[in-house]
Amino acid sequence: METADIGKTFRRLDYETKVTGAAQYLADMQVPGMCRGKILRSPLAHARIKHIDISKAAKVPGVVAIITRDDIVHDEGIEPYYGPVFHDQTIVAVDKVRHVGDPVAAVAALDIDAAEEALRLIEVEYEELPPVLDVHEAMKPGASLVHDAVRIPESGFADLAELKPIEGTNVCTHFKLLRGDIEKGFAESDHCFEDTFTLPATQHCFLETHACIASVEPGGRITVWATTQNPFVVRTQLSNIFKVPVSKVRIIVPYLGGGYGGKVYPKIEPITVALALKAKRPVRVVLSREEVFYTITKHAAVIRMKTGVKKDGTLLARECEIYLDTGAYAEIGPRVAKKSGYTAAGPYRIPNLKIDSYSIYTNKPPAGAFRGFGVSQSAWAVESQMDIVAAALKIDPLEIRLKNGYDEGDKFVTEETLHSVGLKECVNAAAESIGWEQKDRQGDQETRRTRDLEGTNLRRGKGLACMIKATITPSISCAVVKLNEDASLSIYAGTVEMGQGSETALAQIAGKELGIPLQKIQVLGVDTDVVPYDLTTSSSRSTFHMGKAVQLAAQDIMRQLKQTVVKEYGIPEDQIDFADGKIRLPETVLDYSEVMTKRFGMRGGTLVADGQVKTSVKNEYGEKSTSAFWFVAAGAAEVEVDSETGKIKLLKYATAVDVGKAINPLGCRQQLSGAAITGIGQAMFEEIAYDNGQLINPNLVDYVLPSLGDMPPVIDPISVETPDRNGPFGAKGIGESALIPVAPAIANAVFDAVGVRIKDLPIKAEKIYLALEAARVKT
């Protein structure tokens, strides 16, 4: 058995159970006596509920329980309002429905047919209200209000404390950032560029829909099997809603069939628990594909960006307004808007800034976290405009990025010092991978002729984009590591394995410290009764935070072993060495199991250690710290565009990500190319379509996902390693990085190919065609 190591590809621990079909995902699970639950959803975007009649539905044979607003507002034991930032959500609609698909009632029945029949028989009388369906309309004075008032919890996230809804408006939050002197910055600029960029709402489309099983024991103990990325946050929220201590709420999370941000914060857990409570039996709710579209989306955005530059391409000033459509409930939209605002300067030094980033309520399904978390939105504008500037000033797009991009030690927009930013290495590596040539970019006719396919309408172009992103700070990860009597290891970590390979990475880290092979390490499943606290599996944070917690715990195990050797064998500490999973003493070599036997007097016992990682807005060096670490990445695309029809083909995509240190190199490549492929979908075809508030494509035929047929012949995932001073073995987070640059890189490549600038995602042939037509009319 090979000892675990870092920087080496090991077969993932979750693979054998997954390739054989043995892995149990939530919808594969049943508990004895379980009912099936279904949710009745609003057909209207905005309406007052006048009356709900469940009398016919209750008579359907097999129906066990029905919940409506009457069950949650009149029950002393239930606090009906919840939500991660503001308490604007309810288990089922109380006064109004605020989007198509908003839950109005739910049924638990012995089988799914009875539950569906009962849904059909629930009679709801609505009084329609004018819906607000667009961010600008929502901000107009006199606009219909999505929420008349918003409940603000007493204690919330520290990083969002200053953000509050603006009363009497649909503005959920307004984040402001000022730096330098914006007027002076524009006055000193040689050129100003002003553009508006837009992007639509999209959906995560994890193949596993949200699902939940809930069981409430007599006495109030709640057990929930949930498809969640942050079980401890769901535990807190359920504890508040059902008024029990967190010790009485148990959240169990099996492997997830994808998350991508769409499974953070409570989704269907409150409604499922409420059903189980009333039914007095366990209830399972599994959402249909359509329902997932009503549950969570990615923020659509409108971004106006004005940038002042010097003749040589030096960025001097930027004014930017970002309008993010957060839908009917705040969810985590306030933080998404804050992160968009922070990154509206991109990964560039811009001394003068005025940024306004809004999350805005509308009568659409809620928008929340999506891999890229606000930075996908800002980067679409930042990186598209960067090429507009470069083209106008006739500067190479690579050069203008290298000229303005962050270096180690530069100040971020928050005035804090940046460390471990391999931005330029990423930009250069991505550019090199697609054969970026300076003279071609400067419009050399000879080079251009050779790359375009002569005698055809096909034109080729190359584009670049890059980004910087923060991770959620402050945050907490705790881990427990147990050394068993046979020198095998058990790791207790609240990190949810949703495909990212966290189990294997954590095992490699512990195994490397202790010199134990992966075969002897078990990473336990996530169960809040068993594993210690972890804030969330999101924000690309787990390898860094939980990896570090596991590392600290493993080191503590070594310390305990050492103490035992000192005590039991009388060897001074400085003569004890660890190597290859053994303890080397001057005269002899001991196995861990021998030391354990000596310590406990017989074969048995357990060594237990914990590791705690907490990050704060001030780091351990006393510096301001908006992010525990920074991640940077670049993407480079080569496209072929038909200059007659606008048809676009992606020929190659290179993604270079600063991973700090690759723990499992194949795992890194999977995350990089996987995120890039999601980015390709978002760039080229994904879009939620609405017709007067009705979501008209909530299925995988009309909402198009990238498939093998859409893949470019080559995707090149490049891991750049700029070690982080705090990460385990220098590692940083990588989950989101590769997605963010994709759309602007492709838009920039399209511009390079045919000279038209697409400012509205997705970049479809039709839009390119129309832009080409418009350009033809002009000339």
Next chain:
Amino acid sequence: MKKTISFRVNGIERSVEVEPRVTLLELVREQFNLTGAKLGCDIQVCGACTVLVDGKPVSACSVLAVDADGCDVLTIEGLSGKNSLHPLQEAFMEFGALQCGYCTSGFILTAKALLDEVPDPTEQQIRDYLAGNFCRCGCYQEIMQAIKNVRGKT
């Protein structure tokens, strides 16, 4: 009214009574507890529910169980041998052709059907044959590598 159907599932002869409207996916998942095939889209486009019926890949979410009467059905649970995994399962692990694993049984079974039909497919044939399977984690490149590595060997 229930109908009795007889068929082979993973090599075992089975005879069951089913409502005519029950899908093959519901039958294998809920009655036989073979949960490797997943419900993804419910409209025959994502491939997560793929099983092989008489060797051909079908979307079990959109096939009625009664239509499998007399057929030979293979699910992912029936693919590996007693002591060894199928070469495709080995290759998927070696090349990292999965992340969350939700699409994996569908991809492996579709790839098996392809290799049974065309033992040494071209890259384009693989792309075309698997165009009806989605991998949202984006392991397409690794899936291609895994299948290319197995082609001509099964």
